[in-house]
C-alpha cells in the first residue's frame with residue numbers, strides 16, 4: 001500500500017554542519033492519525049516536520065537522501081510564529097489562509113471573528129501583528145492554520161508561549177477538532193500534560209536524530225521510561241484515570257520528583273531578603289505604548305539576591321514591564337529607580353554592565369557569526385585576557401549542551417539551542433540583575449533543569465533574578481516574590497504561597513496553580529503520581 005505520509009531511509013544534513021540532523025529515518029503515518037514526536041532539544045523534531053511538509057529541501061537547503069512521502073495540502077504552525085506571518089494586520093493574515101480555500105470575501109469577516117474567539121485572540125482584528133505579545137502571535141498562527149483546513153496539520157510546539165489556562169484550552173480545542181475531523185495531525189511538544197493521552201502514536205527520537213521508539217503513548221511511557229529520562233524528555237505529571245493501572249505497575253518513577261515541588265517557599269526567606277539593598281523600585285509607574293497604557297500604578301521593590309517571577313495572561317504586560325525596568329521601553333508615568341538612582345541618570349553603558357537581558361525571541365540578541373563568539377563577546381568588550389574568556393566560554397558551552405555547535409551560526413540552531421545560547425551569553429560576567437523573558441520555554445527537562453541550576457547559583461552569589469514565566473511550578477519553587485499582572489493592574493505582589501493559596505484570585509486571573517496546590521485539593525478524575 002502506498003504510504004500516506006512518511007519517509008524511508010531518510011538522512012538530512014544541513015550544508016553548514018558536519019553531522020546529520022536526521023539519521024536513517026523510516027516512518028509511515030496513516031491518514032487521520034494523531035502523532036506526537038518527542039525528543040530532546042536539537043534531536044531533529046522541527047527538521048522532521050519540515051521534511052514531511054516539503055519545506056526541506058524546497059525552501060530550506062540541505063543534503064537529503066532517502067525518500068519522503070509528503071502531501072500537497074499541508075499546513076504548518078511554526079515554532080517561531082514570526083517566521084510565518086506575511087501580512088501587516090491580524091485580519092489580513094487569517095484572510096490570507098481563507099483565500100487559499102477560495103472562501104468568498106463576504107463570508108470572511110464572520111469566519112475571522114469566529115476563529116479569533118476559538119483561539120482566544122482577544123484583540124481588535126485590525127491590530128498590527130508586530131505589536132502582538134508572544135502568546136498572542138502563537139494564537140494567531142494557530143488561527144491561520146485552522147483557517148487553512150489542510151489535509152495534514154503540523155504543529156511545532158503550538159502552546160509553548162501560552163499562559164497555563166490558554167494551553168489547556170488550546171489542547172481541548174485541538175482534541176475536540178481531532179475527534180471531529182479526519183485530518184492528520186503531527187505534533188511536536190515538550191510539555192505533555194493535556195495532549196499525550198489523546199494521541200494515537202508517539203515517535204521518540206534520540207539526540208542524534210534517529211527513531212528509538214514508535215508506538216501507542218502508554219506503551220512508550222511504560223517501556224521507554226529509562227530512555228526518556230536519560231534523554232531528558234519531560235514526562236507528563238498528571239495522568240488520566242484510564243492509565244492509572246499501568247502507571248501503578250511501572251517500576252520507574254513517572255513524574256518529576258514530588259519532593260522538589262512539595263518543598264514550598266516560606267515567608268521567612270522573604271524577610272531575610274527584606275533587609276537587603278534595593279536594586280529596582282518604582283513609584284506609581286505606568287507602562288505602555290504611545291497613548292495606550294498597558295499596566296498602571298506599579299509600585300514594586302526588588303532587592304539584591306531576590307528571585308522575582310512575573311506572571312499573568314498572554315498580553316497582560318509582562319514583557320513590556322521587564323523591558324521598561326532597564327529602559328528598553330520608556331515608562332509613561334511615575335518614577336523608576338535603579339540602585340536608588342533614577343533610571344535616566346544611568347548611561348546605557350553603565351546599565352549594560354550591571355544588568356543582563358534575555359529576550360523572549362532569542363534571535364533579537366545575536367550579533368556575531370558563531371556560537372562561541374556570541375558567548376565570548378562580552379569578555380572581549382571588557383578587554384578580558386584571552387585565556388579567561390576561553391575558559392569561561394568553554395565552561396558555559398558545556399553547561400548548556402552547546403559544545404557540538406561552537407562553530408555554528410547562532411541562527412542555524414534549533415529554537416531550544418538558541419534560547420540556551422541567549423541565556424549563556426548573559427552569564428559570562430557578573431551582573432547584579434538578570435532579566436529573563438520566558439527562558440525555559442521549548443526546553444527539554446534536562447536542559448531546563450541545567451538552566452535553572454545556573455541561575456540559582458547566580459542568585460546565591462547575590463544576583464537578582466527577574467523572570468517572566470508561565471511555568472507555575474517554577475514560580476512556586478524558586479520565587480521570593482511574585483508579581484502578577486491582570487487587566488492593567490498589579491493584582492498580587494508577594495510570596496508564591498500567598499498567591500496560590502488564594503483560590504479566588506487564582507481563578508479570577510485564570511492561573512493554574514502548581515501541582516503541589518492541586519494535590520492539596522485533589523481534583524477528581526486525575527491521578528497525581
Ligand SMILES: Nc1ncnc2c1ncn2[C@@H]1O[C@H](COP(=O)(O)OP(=O)(O)OP(=O)(O)O)[C@@H](O)[C@H]1O
Pocket residue numbers: 014015016017021039040041042043044045046047048060079405412413414415416417442
Ligand atoms: N538551517 C539549519 N542549518 C544548520 N543546522 C540546522 C538548521 N536547522 C536545524 N539545524 C540543526 O539540526 C539539529 C536539529 O534541529 P531541530 O530544530 O530539528 O531540533 P528540535 O528537535 O526541533 O529542537 P528544539 O526542541 O530545540 O526545537 C540541531 O542540531 C540544529 O542545530
Ligand SMILES: Nc1ncnc2c1ncn2[C@@H]1O[C@H](COP(=O)(O)OP(=O)(O)OP(=O)(O)O)[C@@H](O)[C@H]1O
Pocket residue numbers: 130131132133134135136161163289294312313314315316317318319320321360
Ligand atoms: N510595540 C508595541 N506597540 C503597541 N502595543 C504593543 C507593543 N508591544 C506590545 N504591545 C501590546 O501590549 C500588551 C502587552 O504585551 P506584552 O508583550 O508585554 O505581554 P506579555 O504579558 O509579555 O504577553 P505573552 O505572555 O503573550 O508574552 C499587548 O496587548 C500587546 O499587544
